[in-house]
Amino acid sequence: MLKRHEIQVLRRAGHSLEEVGRLAGVSPSSVQRVAAEPGVRTLDTAGERVRRGVGRPSKVEALRDRLAAELAQQPGVLAVELLRRARLAGYTGGKSALYELIAAIRPREPVPPLVRFEGLPGEFSQHDFGEVDVVFGNGTARRVHFFASRLKYSRWAQVSLVDDERVEALVRALVDHFAAMGGIPLLAVFDRPKTVALTWRRDGVVTEWNPTFAGVVLDLGLGVELCWPYSPRQKGAVENLVGWVKGSFFKQRRFLDEEDLRRQLSEWHAEVNVQRPSRATGVTPAARMPEERARLRALKVSPEELALRFPVMVGPTGIVSHDGRTYSMPPEAIGIPGTLYLYRERVRIVAGRFEAVHSRQLEPGAQSMLPEHRAQLLAAVSGRRAKRYLEREQLLALGRPALEYLTELTHRRPRLWVRDVHQLHELLQSHGAEPVRAAFERGLTERLFGAEYIAHALSSSRSPRVEQHQRELAL
Numbered sequence: 383m384l385k386r387h388e389i390q391v392l393r394r395a396g397h398s399l400e401e402v403g404r405l406a407g408v409s410p411s412s413v414q415r416v417a418a419e420p421g422v423r424t425l426d427t428a429g430e431r432v433r434r435g436v437g438r439p440s441k442v443e444a445l446r447d448r449l450a451a452e453l454a455q456q457p458g459v460l461a462v463e464l465l466r467r468a469r470l471a472g473y474t475g476g477k478s479a480l481y482e483l484i485a486a487i488r489p490r491e492p493v494p495p496l497v498r499f500e501g502l503p504g505e506f507s508q509h510d511f512g513e514v515d516v517v518f519g520n521g522t523a524r525r526v527h528f529f530a531s532r533l534k535y536s537r538w539a540q541v542s543l544v545d546d547e548r549v550e551a552l553v554r555a556l557v558d559h560f561a562a563m564g565g566i567p568l569l570a571v572f573d574r575p576k577t578v579a580l581t582w583r584r585d586g587v588v589t590e591w592n593p594t595f596a597g598v599v600l601d602l603g604l605g606v607e608l609c610w611p612y613s614p615r616q617k618g619a620v621e622n623l624v625g626w627v628k629g630s631f632f633k634q635r636r637f638l639d640e641e642d643l644r645r646q647l648s649e650w651h652a653e654v655n656v657q658r659p660s661r662a663t664g665v666t667p668a669a670r671m672p673e674e675r676a677r678l679r680a681l682k683v684s685p686e687e688l689a690l691r692f693p694v695m696v697g698p699t700g701i702v703s704h705d706g707r708t709y710s711m712p713p714e715a716i717g718i719p720g721t722l723y724l725y726r727e728r729v730r731i732v733a734g735r736f737e738a739v740h741s742r743q744l745e746p747g748a749q750s751m752l753p754e755h756r757a758q759l760l761a762a763v764s765g766r767r768a769k770r771y772l773e774r775e776q777l778l779a780l781g782r783p784a785l786e787y788l789t790e791l792t793h794r795r796p797r798l799w800v801r802d803v804h805q806l807h808e809l810l811q812s813h814g815a816e817p818v819r820a821a822f823e824r825g826l827t828e829r830l831f832g833a834e835y836i837a838h839a840l841s842s843s844r845s846p847r848v849e850q851h852q853r854e855l856a857l
Contacts, residue, residue: 383430384591387422388569388605389413395568405569405607425596441475442483450487457489486585501534503670504565504677506607508532509556510573511547512624519638526643529555530627531563534571536670537660538563541627541647550690552577553598554726557685560602565678569605573623579608594690601683630654689723689730696720696733700759704729707743710755712736713762749779753811770800773807780815783822791831805833813840 385406392402399410406413424430445468452464461484465477473480509531517523527547532539540559544551560566572578580590586608599606631650637643656668663670694702696715701708704722709729720733729740729750740750756776777784792799810818821839825831 383422383425383427384588384596384599384606386416386419387600388607389416390419390421391603391605392568393417422600425591425593425600440479441473442479445471445473445480446483446487449484453484453488461485486583502677503535503674504567504679506534506569506571507563507567508534508571508573508623509552509559510624511544511552511577512627513547514628514632516632516637516643518640519636519642524640526632527551528627529559530623531556531559532623533563533567533667533674536667536674537662538655538667538671538674539627540651541631543644543647547577549577549592549594550724553595553690554685554688557598557602557681557683557688560681561685563678564675565680566602566604567678569607570599571607571609573609578606594692597691598683598688601688603679603682686726689725692722692724694720694722694731694733696736700755702731702733706746708749709738709740709743710751710759711738712755713759751776751779751815753814756811770803774803777803777806777810777818780810780819780822783819783826787822787825787831790826794831802833806836809833809837809840 385408389402389406389408389412392405393413397405399413402413402417403410408416448471449464449468452459452467461481464484465473465480468480509529511527511529513525513527515523516526527544528541529544529552530539530541540562542555542558544555556570578592578595579588580592582588582590588608631647635646635650637646654667655671656666659666692704694704696702696711696718698716700711700713700716702711702720702722704724709722709731711731711733715733715736718733718736720731720736723730723732725742727742729742731738731740738752738755740752743750759772759776774788777788788799788803791802795802806818809821817840818836821836824839825835828835
C-alpha cells in the first residue's frame with residue numbers, strides 16, 4: 383500500500399507514466415491503474431489483498447528448495463532447462479511463475495559499472511543515522527548518535543544529535559529537518575531499511591513496514607525509497623551522507639563538551655549550506671535553494687504537532703502503560719481499547735468517548751496520575767477498606783520517598799495511620815505530586831512523621847530545624 387501511495391504522489395506531482403514507472407520500479411500500465419484508484423487510506427497490505435481477492439495458492443513455491451539446489455550446482459543453467467526438469471517432476475503450473483522464482487533465487491552475476499544520478503529540484507532527499515566516538519576537552523569520551531538529511535539537488539544539509547536510533551528519533555528529526563528546509567520533496571531515500579522496515583524479500587521489496595514510520599509517512603504524503611546493504615550499485619548512487627558528515631565535521635573539529643559540540647554544529651550548518659561551495663555542484667547549497675524550495679511541498683504536520691500512534695488498553699486500575707511509563711484514565715474507561723498519541727512534550731489518550739492529556743513522562747517507570755482521575759477512581763471504589771488502601775496506593779505511586787515515609791508512619795502510628803493517609807491524600811489532591819514528594823523527603827530528613835508535619839512542610843518553604851540540619855551538614 384505504501385508503494386501505491388508513492389505512485390499516486392508522483393502522478394499528482396505531474397510525472398509521466400514512464401517516469402513514475404522508472405522511479406517506482408513498476409510498469410506504466412500498473413502506474414496508470416494505481417493512479418486511477420482512490421487515494422491510499424490504509425497501510426494494511428494483507429487486509430487489502432484479502433478484500434480484493436488477490437492471489438491464489440502457489441504451485442511453484444514447492445519447488446524452491448529443489449531449484450535452489452540445482453542452481454547452486456549449476457549457476458548458469460537456462461531457465462527453460464529448469465522448466466523442462468520441473469515438468470518431468472510433475473510441475474503443472476505456468477512458466478512465468480517458475481521463471482520469476484528462478485530469477486529471485488539465482489546467484490547474482492557481476493553488475494555493470496555504477497551510473498550516478500542527479501536529482502531534480504524538490505525530487506529527492508537522503509536520510510541516515512550515524513554514530514561517532516567523540517573525546518571532549520576534559521578527557522571524557524562519548525558515543526554520539528546523529529541523524530543526517532540532505533536535499534539531492536541543492537545539497538542543503540541538516541544534522542541533529544539524537545539519543546538513539548529508534549523510530550521516534552528518526553521521524554521527529556525527519557520532520558524537524560523538513561521544517562528547516564521549508565517543505566518536503568517527492569521521495570525520501572533511506573540507506574538503512576532496519577530503521578523503517580521490519581521485513582523484506584531478498585530482492586529488496588518490503589513485506590512489512592514499521593507501522594509507526596509508515597503512519598508518519600502517510601500523514602506527510604511522502605514517498606519513500608530504500609537502498610539495501612547488499613545492493614552496492616544503489617548505495618553508490620546515493621552519496622555517502624554519514625561518511626561526509628563525519629569527515630566534514632566530527633573528524634575535523636575539537637569539542638570542549640556537549641554544549642560546545644552543539645554550538646559548533648550550528649556554525650557548521652551555516653558553513654556547509656551558505657559559505658562553502660559544494661564539490662558536486664560548484665556552488666553553495668544556498669545558491670540552489672530558492673529553486674529547490676519552490677518545488678518542495680508544504681509540511682502537513684509541524685514538529686510540535688507530530689503524534690506517534692500506539693494501540694493501548696485501559697487497565698483494571700484505570701492505567702494505560704506505554705514504554706515503561708503509565709498514565710491515568712477515568713475509571714469509566716477501564717477495559718476499553720484506545721489509541722495513545724505521543725507528542726514531543728505531551729501524551730493524549732483516547733478510549734471510546736473518554737480522553738485524557740498528560741505531560742509526557744521521560745524517566746523510566748514514571749507515573750502520571752491526574753488529580754481528577756484520582757478522585758474519580760476513589761469515588762468508584764466501594765467499601766471503606768478498599769478506599770483506604772486505594773488512597774495509600776496512590777500515595778505510594780509518588781516513588782521511593784513515599785514508600786519510606788509511609789512505612790515509618792505506619793509502624794510509628796499503627797492505630798492512626800489510616801487517618802494520616804486520608805489527610806495525606808487530600809494534600810496530594812490539593813498540592814500535586816511534586817510538592818508532596820518533596821515534603822516526604824523533608825519529613826524523612828527531619829525524622830518527623832505525620833500528616834500534620836507534611837501539611838506544615840507544604841505551607842512553609844523551610845523550617846528552622848531543616849536550616850540547622852543543613853548548617854550541620856555544611857560543617
